[in-house]
Amino acid sequence: MKYLCALSLLASMAAHADTMRCDQQLVSSGDLLTMAAEKCGPPTEKREYSMPATYRNSAGDLVADPSKAPIQHREWTYNFGSSRLMMRIYAVDQKINKIETLGYGK
Template sequence: MRLIGVIVAGLAIAVWGGFDTALALQCDGKVVSMGYSTWRVREICGEPADVQEIQHILPRRYYDPYRQIYVETFVLINKSVWTYNFGSNRLVYVLTFENDKLTNIETAGYYGR
């Protein structure tokens, strides 16, 4: 009996935890995975319904072996958030690219619900 409870709890966690993040997206039978470029995703899935371009400037610290000091610098991260809406009764997907590489795939619920 205890084993059944553990299995049910494990399945519940897996199901509830899996709604937000997806590991891949399927467009017309082709799989889009992490690391794909924007042009490759556009080639497979077509134009997104919405695109948001964001730029982040993040501080970075690195060691300069010639001067033997730590140097503070800033790095520009170009972030692009694409939304794909494949129609009613299909999940809406939100894809995040950083410096032209796919870094995150999320689902945003169903369209029309």
């Protein structure tokens, strides 16, 4: 029973993390993406895309707002090697909003 409790706790922790460690420094949700680059170096993999700013019109439909700049999304993946778990950072307009723990690196 203790084994199952420990295993379920470990699985829930691995699915989502709000903080990642790079050497002796921490990067957390709410930090700027530039802080991650300063503390952890360049990511192994980058994915960048933009989405139009949207609003709901009077009919309740979600429509693009041409008067606003597109929202910039970035996903950075860090592979720290085969003995450590990989981490993925999700950022919107340069602000980290999620840090996800992945499997072991290569």
